[in-house]
Amino acid sequence: MNIGKLKLDGNLILAPMSGVTNLPFRLLCKKYGAALVFSEMACSEAIVRQNQKSMKRGFTCVEERPMGIQLLGSDPDTLASSADIMQETYSPEIIDINLGCPDKNIIRNGFGSALLNDPEKIGRITEEISGSVNAPVTAKMRITDRLEETCKIARRIENAGAQALTVHGRTQKQGYSGKSNLDFIKAIKRELSIPVIANGDIFDEKQAMHVLEYTQCDGLMIGRAAIGNPFIFQRLSCYLNKGEFLSPRTFEEQLDDFFAYEELCRKYDLLAYSDLKLKAHWFLKHKQNIKSVREKINGAKDIDSMMSIMREF
Numbered sequence: 001m002n003i004g005k006l007k008l009d010g011n012l013i014l015a016p017m018s019g020v021t022n023l024p025f026r027l028l029c030k031k032y033g034a035a036l037v038f039s040e041m042a043c044s045e046a047i048v049r050q051n052q053k054s055m056k057r058g059f060t061c062v063e064e065r066p067m068g069i070q071l072l073g074s075d076p077d078t079l080a081s082s083a084d085i086m087q088e089t090y091s092p093e094i095i096d097i098n099l100g101c102p103d104k105n106i107i108r109n110g111f112g113s114a115l116l117n118d119p120e121k122i123g124r125i126t127e128e129i130s131g132s133v134n135a136p137v138t139a140k141m142r143i144t145d146r147l148e149e150t151c152k153i154a155r156r157i158e159n160a161g162a163q164a165l166t167v168h169g170r171t172q173k174q175g176y177s178g179k180s181n182l183d184f185i186k187a188i189k190r191e192l193s194i195p196v197i198a199n200g201d202i203f204d205e206k207q208a209m210h211v212l213e214y215t216q217c218d219g220l221m222i223g224r225a226a227i228g229n230p231f232i233f234q235r236l237s238c239y240l241n242k243g244e245f246l247s248p249r250t251f252e253e254q255l256d257d258f259f260a261y262e263e264l265c266r267k268y269d270l271l272a273y274s275d276l277k278l279k280a281h282w283f284l285k286h287k288q289n290i291k292s293v294r295e296k297i298n299g300a301k302d303i304d305s306m307m308s309i310m311r312e313f
């Protein structure tokens, strides 16, 4: 799959996820075959104020290329300036616009999925950013209740210069309830000439194949299924390319992924107690009968004692 001038080695993409897709996690997904990975959303207003926490969301390294930085905001000029700053600082291969976040605090500011009420503004934002950076600009949207209106927004995004569009087939109101609407995604794919990436509820091989075949989309974006399970990318690409199911991952292999995550956090100076504790639980999420280990992890006072519990385990 190509996004503008960018050639991707595959069509499985890691979704931007706040609190999840930091550099170490993205590197693991890359190792298992994600063709493109996205940063957590970074707020444009904070970036133009040089807020370090927001700036760091774009932190990258050569091993993870190509990568995309996702921006959140609503003012076209501020978004364009923040895109410029991120390009200057990190040279991402893609700049993505968040048109989907349903969080109340975000939509109160007119960001994320709130923009779907104002297609003209979406157009101006896309034009301004496309005009100010060299990297291809993409957008990630939710759908609205009405198909025609959703397709109109998608067309506006394409006409304003976006080089690909990801569609999560749920409305803002749905949050994560119900199912991702594949009929809307299919209709948008038919409507546009740029690549369309389907997103929502892809948790296994069969669903991945079904979504690709049904919507005829160019790529798939994987979110929640990758949490604590970056190996999902290898599993899905093996099935999509060769029709083969890989055997279930052993528990030791899952633990190895967690240790690899910890090592990468150390390497890139991103090690934090609360993050590591949360990730320890995620990497153990499908393991049964380990209540006492989970309790020990919760009780660990520092990173070293948490890592000893995981190693003993």
Ligand SMILES: Cc1cc2nc3c(=O)[nH]c(=O)nc-3n(C[C@H](O)[C@H](O)[C@H](O)COP(=O)(O)O)c2cc1C
Residues within 6 Å of the ligand: 015, 016, 017, 018, 019, 020, 039, 040, 041, 070, 098, 099, 100, 101, 140, 168, 199, 200, 201, 202, 221, 222, 223, 224, 225
């Ligand atoms: C913890 C979490 C954080 C998320 N953060 C973002 C974000 O920063 N930007 C964004 O566009 N979507 C974000 N999303 C939405 C996902 O990118 C994706 O669209 C959604 O989870 C549906 O895909 P899935 O069913 O594969 O999880 C987030 C989702 C989760 C679960």
